[in-house]
Amino acid sequence: MADRSLRGMRLGSQSLQSEEGVEFSPRKKVTYRTAEGTTFEVTFAAEADVPETWESPKTGQEGRLVDEAGELVQSETAEAKAPRTHWDMLLERRTRAELEELLQERLEYLRARKGQHKIGA
Known part of the structure; x- marks a missing residue:
């Protein structure tokens, strides 16, 4: 009899746990722009260091970080030292x-x- 009650349920497709009482960590969304001009958003933890580049999940192209004004963020890193061999x-x-x-x-x-x-x- 228990087998019949499980027939209508899709195993693995839905969580049986509720999000009630779960407190999510603070997050922030940042925007990246590819060389073609397409933009995409990535969500990070609020305290995370945001990388200057990120790969687009749809196209696989590298996107550069865009600020709130819609301008590309200029690289803050000074000329990097060449790695020692x-x-x-x-x-x-x-x-x-x-x-x-x-x-x-x-x-x-x-x-x-x-x-x-x-x-x-």
Whole structure:
């Protein structure tokens, strides 16, 4: 008998919980504009840092943040520092001459090891 009462219900399509007594966190809507000129809104938590760019959920194009006056928000970030490479970090700790010496030692070690495997095979 219980099976019959469930036949008319669509499982997974509706929540059985009520939103009564639920307090939502404060939110804000911001607008983004794509290069084509189309706009879309994204909802963020009120205290969230809003990114300057966001991908449109409909078109997948990147949109830039628009202020209340409808103007594109200018980037506040100053010229970003180039990311440090592994080579840059090595040069901070050792001189080029030291690195060349280490390279030679490692190459000699690897060549000697390779030669040992050929002899034993």
